[in-house]
Amino acid sequence: MRNTGERIVQNALMLVAFSALASLLLIAVFIFKEGLPFLLRTGLRDFLLSSDWRPQEGHFGIYPMIVSSLWVTFGAMLVGAPLGIACAIFLNEFVPKSVMRVTKPTIELLAGIPSVVYGFIGVIVVAPLIRSHLGGPGLSVLCAAVILGIMILPTVISISVDAIGSVPNSYREGALALGATRWQSVHMVVLKAARSGIVAGVILGMGRAIGETMAVIMVAGNSVKIPHSALDSVRTLTANIALEMGYATGQHRQALFATGIVLFVFIMILNSLAMAAMKKSVK
């Protein structure tokens, strides 16, 4: 009887263990089910490469949104990656462990600040600064890049800190014993060893930036057009979905789900890259 009980528990747990995988599949299936027929009907080329987004007239081209998403994400990386990596290096290599023990949790605590709050700061503080000093509407690629760059800092820092922290101390001591300064030991030895982990952190940060929705809606301006400068107002893939989902019907709605598919594929590619980098860093 006891054995039967154990077997039931084991089978139940096995079933439960597939919950995450099953959820993932369910999500994929339903997003694709809603969007894929539309995608096949319109044609991948027309959908991805046309700049004509006029849902009312039946024109669904998301090229501007793709370009905008890439620009905003790229900009966020320019802001967040150097700052985050510099932070991680400084905390690991140049300050006493006690400072690190306080700073790292503080930064991770800040990762919990809701994205809408960052978006709000963008609207209230960053956009007016851009408008008055650089011109343009303020709500722009630049504004989104700055806000997203700040938002991904905790992700980049926390993963990079772990990557750098896992470099064995003997490497550093080896370099220092040969007469290297702290900085020489860092850039010649430590960074090389921690490279894959840092790359993984940056890619995961990119994933977060490209997937962010509400904050981007607030700060990017949301005009459907291909940006010509960092001061132009843009609409990202995520913003496109969230802005129009509320009232979209029929084909229009399917087009939004198709946009979701594009986003899903982007994210999957980024995640696979990050996982590959992580694996490499474990070795």
Add this chain to the structure above:
Amino acid sequence: MSDPVQISVRNLSVYYGKQHVLRGITLDIPSRHVLGIIGPAGSGKTAFLRTLNRLNDLNPDSRMEGKILMGETEITHSDCDVVSLRKRVGMVFALPVPLPLSIYDNLAYGPRLSGIRKRFQLDEIVERSLKAAVLWEEVKDRLQTSAFRLSGGQQQRLCLARVLAMEPEVVLLDEPCSGLDPISTARIEEALMTLKATHTIVLVTNNTKQAARVADTTAFFLMGELIEVGPTSRLFVAPTDSRTNEYISGRFG
């Protein structure tokens, strides 16, 4: 207390992955008897002990051949109910491992698994086991405090008491005194001398003197083989195998 049993080991081999850790062990352990097992590190002593309560099963790479009879039960059989086997065969590990519970709950862990829930029954078992492990006097006033608060020697006696609380027929001890000071060691040995009147005991030790003091029969393991087994009084005075002689006279190991 239930009757202790005789254990018969027939041609037992154990593999951990590709490693052949026990090679064709054949051995009888009479009931109410202390078998001491000596031998250098890596000779398969612990692996042998872990086949007697099938704890090797936890290692998915392990595999065994041969046969062990404990009383009437063939414990090496795949149908053997290992859970009830482990209730008959208690084990004390090399390092004391109190569970993160109070002293009382550590002792009551086994009995509760067997379905004993009544407070007065548990109280009685706890007191009797602690007394048998020569620990009662030191802890009777603080049974509800964490077991981690005890000293190393006390913790190991707690582990012995925890085993006795299950009223096992066989007690396995895996180098139980390796981390203890001489006084704690003496306490444990004192407990063992009393226990052998009622239990079958298998004591693995890397301390040949301890085997000489406690064991009725001593077996010498080397590289997974049983080199020699015999009455302790004879084995330590006149070993038949030269390797046994070299080991007990301290030439290696």
Add this chain to the structure above:
Amino acid sequence: MRVPPKVTQAIAVALFGGATVLTLAVLVFVIVFVLGKGLPVVSLDFLLQSPREMGKAGGIFPTLVGTFLLPLVAVAIAFPLGVGTSVYLTEYTVESRMTGVIRFGTDCLAGIPSIIFGLFGYIFFVEILQMGWCILSGGLTLAIMVLPTIIRTSEEAIKAVPTSYREVSFSLGATRWETVLKVVLPTALPGIVTGVMLSIGRSIGETAAVIFTAGASLRLPDSLFDSVRTMAVHFYILAREGISIENAYGTAAILIIAVLLVNAVSYGLMNRFIARRTK
């Protein structure tokens, strides 16, 4: 000309130190700014009254209720699934192709952006299962979203339980499940709770996944099948539609305090957990 190492060292320290200070300053600024503008708005009335005129006046009480209920439902669903998964992965199976696939699925799920969860929750729970915009739809969607966090933190916590505890438990005649229930899970509990708290924090701050699944009703819910608005959604609507910037600040202040509190508790727990492990 070659720059002397001492100079590069000094430049590096200045640069990296500057970046660190800048980062911390920005993050602290966000908090101080929002609290500074928001706290003066907050009063007992603000917390306990219902909003009037779509939130232009009055308080935020219903959104407090929503913010409390939604993460609660999410965790109530995700907790057994997540802990069960991690118990299965650590205690009931050896590393194999199957566990690899499960881990891969979990990692992928962790990277999916919240808007996709929102889309999925909308099409699946709200429409296909005809549950409508409600607490349950939102809670289920959030549960899927936080599942990877709970799985990962629980797995870490369970892996950190010494093997010797398990051996002792087995040697005393416990079955695997008894060992899990009586020894492994209690020992791993602080770590598991940390994961739960982080999940609650994330759910509190989430907007995109919630707005499409739980809706944005300002009425107090009667059952799990009623729509609610969380503070994050309320804040978003107030700020985005320019209904009341003042009340937006007030809501944001409470939101930030709630999230920081939850996160602080979870880090506190984690530290105690680590301290106990290394003792």
